Amino acid sequence: MKVSTAILTSALCLGFALPGAANRVFVSNEKGNDVTVLDSDTLEVIGTYPVGARPRGITISPDGKELYVCASDDDLVRVFNPETMEETHTLPSGPDPELFVLHPSGNPLYIANEDDNLVTVVDTQTHKVLAEIPVGVEPEGMGVSPDGKVVINTSETTNMAHFIDSESFEIFANVLVDSRPRFAQFNDAGTKLYVSSEIGGTVSVIDPETQQIVKKISFEIPGVLPEAIQPVGVRVTGDGSKVFVALGPANRVAVIDGETDEVQDYLLVGQRVWQMAFTPDEKYLFTTNGNSNDVSVIDVAALKVVKSLPVGQQPWGVVVAPN
Amino acid sequence: MAAPALGQNAAETQAVRAAVLRVDVPHLPPISRLDAAPQDLGFAGARLAIEDNDTTGRFMGQDFEALEITATPETAAAEMDKLLAQGIPFIVTLADDAQTLALADQAGDRALVLNARARGDGLRGKDCRFNVIHAAPSHAMLADALAQFLMWKQWPDWFLIAGSHPEDVALADAYRRAAAKFGAKIVEERTYEDTGGSRRSDSGHVQVQQQMPVFTQRAADHDVVIAADENGVFADWLPYATWDPRPVAGSAGLVPRSWAPSLEAWGATQFQNRFEKLAGRPIREEDYQTWVALRMIGEAATRTQSTDPAALKDFMLSENFEVAGFKGQKLTLRDWDHQLRQPILLATGSVTASVSPQDQYLHQSSALDTLGFDRPETECKF
Numbered sequence A: 001m002k003v004s005t006a007i008l009t010s011a012l013c014l015g016f017a018l019p020g021a022a023n024r025v026f027v028s029n030e031k032g033n034d035v036t037v038l039d040s041d042t043l044e045v046i047g048t049y050p051v052g053a054r055p056r057g058i059t060i061s062p063d064g065k066e067l068y069v070c071a072s073d074d075d076l077v078r079v080f081n082p083e084t085m086e087e088t089h090t091l092p093s094g095p096d097p098e099l100f101v102l103h104p105s106g107n108p109l110y111i112a113n114e115d116d117n118l119v120t121v122v123d124t125q126t127h128k129v130l131a132e133i134p135v136g137v138e139p140e141g142m143g144v145s146p147d148g149k150v151v152i153n154t155s156e157t158t159n160m161a162h163f164i165d166s167e168s169f170e171i172f173a174n175v176l177v178d179s180r181p182r183f184a185q186f187n188d189a190g191t192k193l194y195v196s197s198e199i200g201g202t203v204s205v206i207d208p209e210t211q212q213i214v215k216k217i218s219f220e221i222p223g224v225l226p227e228a229i230q231p232v233g234v235r236v237t238g239d240g241s242k243v244f245v246a247l248g249p250a251n252r253v254a255v256i257d258g259e260t261d262e263v264q265d266y267l268l269v270g271q272r273v274w275q276m277a278f279t280p281d282e283k284y285l286f287t288t289n290g291n292s293n294d295v296s297v298i299d300v301a302a303l304k305v306v307k308s309l310p311v312g313q314q315p316w317g318v319v320v321a322p323n
Numbered sequence B: 001m002a003a004p005a006l007g008q009n010a011a012e013t014q015a016v017r018a019a020v021l022r023v024d025v026p027h028l029p030p031i032s033r034l035d036a037a038p039q040d041l042g043f044a045g046a047r048l049a050i051e052d053n054d055t056t057g058r059f060m061g062q063d064f065e066a067l068e069i070t071a072t073p074e075t076a077a078a079e080m081d082k083l084l085a086q087g088i089p090f091i092v093t094l095a096d097d098a099q100t101l102a103l104a105d106q107a108g109d110r111a112l113v114l115n116a117r118a119r120g121d122g123l124r125g126k127d128c129r130f131n132v133i134h135a136a137p138s139h140a141m142l143a144d145a146l147a148q149f150l151m152w153k154q155w156p157d158w159f160l161i162a163g164s165h166p167e168d169v170a171l172a173d174a175y176r177r178a179a180a181k182f183g184a185k186i187v188e189e190r191t192y193e194d195t196g197g198s199r200r201s202d203s204g205h206v207q208v209q210q211q212m213p214v215f216t217q218r219a220a221d222h223d224v225v226i227a228a229d230e231n232g233v234f235a236d237w238l239p240y241a242t243w244d245p246r247p248v249a250g251s252a253g254l255v256p257r258s259w260a261p262s263l264e265a266w267g268a269t270q271f272q273n274r275f276e277k278l279a280g281r282p283i284r285e286e287d288y289q290t291w292v293a294l295r296m297i298g299e300a301a302t303r304t305q306s307t308d309p310a311a312l313k314d315f316m317l318s319e320n321f322e323v324a325g326f327k328g329q330k331l332t333l334r335d336w337d338h339q340l341r342q343p344i345l346l347a348t349g350s351v352t353a354s355v356s357p358q359d360q361y362l363h364q365s366s367a368l369d370t371l372g373f374d375r376p377e378t379e380c381k382f
Helices: A002-015 B043-060 B076-085 B097-110 B139-152 B166-182 B204-215 B268-279 B285-304 B309-316
Strands: A024-029 A034-039 A045-050 A055-060 A067-071 A076-080 A087-092 A097-102 A109-113 A118-122 A129-134 A139-144 A150-155 A160-165 A171-176 A181-186 A193-197 A202-207 A212-218 A234-236 A242-246 A252-257 A263-268 A273-278 A284-289 A294-299 A304-310 A315-320 B014-023 B062-071 B090-094 B112-115 B132-134 B157-163 B185-192 B224-228 B248-250 B255-257 B344-347 B352-356
Touching (some): A024 A284, A034 A055, A055 A097, A087 A118, A097 A139, A109 A139, A109 A150, A118 A139, A150 A181, A181 A234, A234 A273, A263 A304, B014 B043, B014 B097, B014 B285, B043 B062, B062 B076, B090 B285, B139 B166, B139 B248, B139 B344, B166 B185, B285 B309
Parallel strands (some): B014 B090, B090 B112
Antiparallel strands (some): A202 A212, A242 A252, A273 A284, A284 A294, A294 A304, B255 B344
């Protein structure tokens, strides 16, 4: 019943495709073992669908046809049809997949295996493992350069960003950052790499050419204990002008000037904000708030939180379908 | 402060040597068979720490090892001598207060001692030593952590029951201090004499069912019973058996701890998974404390890019040192007594019910310094 309503709703949406049309927003609920699907236009919940045990990392193919979910406790990546939310197949992921990143071309998929100190590379077409790359302890953050040549993994206990050659699968540089690096994100120009350190409380801005840290961004919020400021998710606008950093139990998203790397603003969102995703037109930024079990919707131009939407139990990751 | 880019393979691998010295005191079995000490207590934590350090060390050209030494109170000094003779610069000790102090004095400036078990406030106070770092939390930190929660819960009237062993008396002192510090009132105090018995015998629970209500009878009006029982003699028999229907905390019921196998937040799930895969059992506090002690050494080696013991010691004791320990914030050392600052978990048998410091207790430098002896109060003089 739920599923058929969902199909109907999305069919209607497609039927009335308007400028800035609705995109599906997929939120993985770590404790709920499901994904909540939202409509980016009406900002309503479309439905909730089971996706396997402990879903965390979530992403979608560039053509919008395959939705990938790290089912951490199933030791698998499950692949769904984003329209029907039916599982089409699984991908071998290595144990405890937490977070992954797709090559810009849509293939392969680079997966961090948190319990096993590996990055697993999987071909999304043949469903075969192409390589297992040994990295530091507790690999989590995964980033890929816009030209697809460099894959970044951050290891949370080793405290490094590992630079991996996407063709040879060899690590060619390691950059020591502050404690518990969670996330790695390039700007679209490929000139800056942002690595968040959850316990260190900083974001390191790394020059991808030289693999040197050019700046460490720190955060200060009146009335919030410094220990509660724990940067996790990072997203950069397409033009590189604004960088958004989710600050975990500080319940804020920091807005950073992409030129100067200075903090401009803090936006109050739900509790324990970790991951974020833009709509393709960058009108909205969605944030997952794990302790308040909701998603905050940020109006990117106005830098205002316009809505919060209840989702499932302990929302972890979020991705928005492409146009 | 730009960090250097590190090559994948350093030319030459350098070793950092450490040892874990566990001094086992013969004990009667614990009240619950679930609490029986595993053979690899502490050592399993050491193995995980060395694995973690070595994985990072691969990228740094560093290699780590930790010898695992078991001793009795009689053989501990001889074992320490052997380690010192081998020139091992870092020795993690799992021993009681008196033994820890004796081992520290024996090591002198030849080794840095990392205390992963002893909780006495004296070791961090008048008996403090410059060559000791305390990875284990102190009695005062544990008592303050519980006190903050009880005050938040608005249970300020405490009925304190302490055992008759010296460690119990010391722990009871920590609860008296915590009560004064946070505005609670100890309305009744009793001592539970350890006369033997009542442990794990067929008749134990039968006896105890009669004993505990009578023992707790006619206490002044109280909100909560606090047990100070470091040797596991009686506290586990208190819940559901008190004369007045009151919750029990301290050494049973809601227990302040450095670690609990139930913790899931802050990446703890991954840490628990890795430990359980390696050891085949849930983690204990001694394992966590040993793990964090050895991780401190590893972290110092990574950050200084050195394996020189003197450089590592200096860095660990400097204000730049911090280590992540799956407790949601960085852990640092107090320069006044070398105690590792750390959040304290408040755990029941099955869940981590809360974590202190509680949000409403503020501090001018670190909220973690609301737990234990703060700089102005310390009796430690190095």
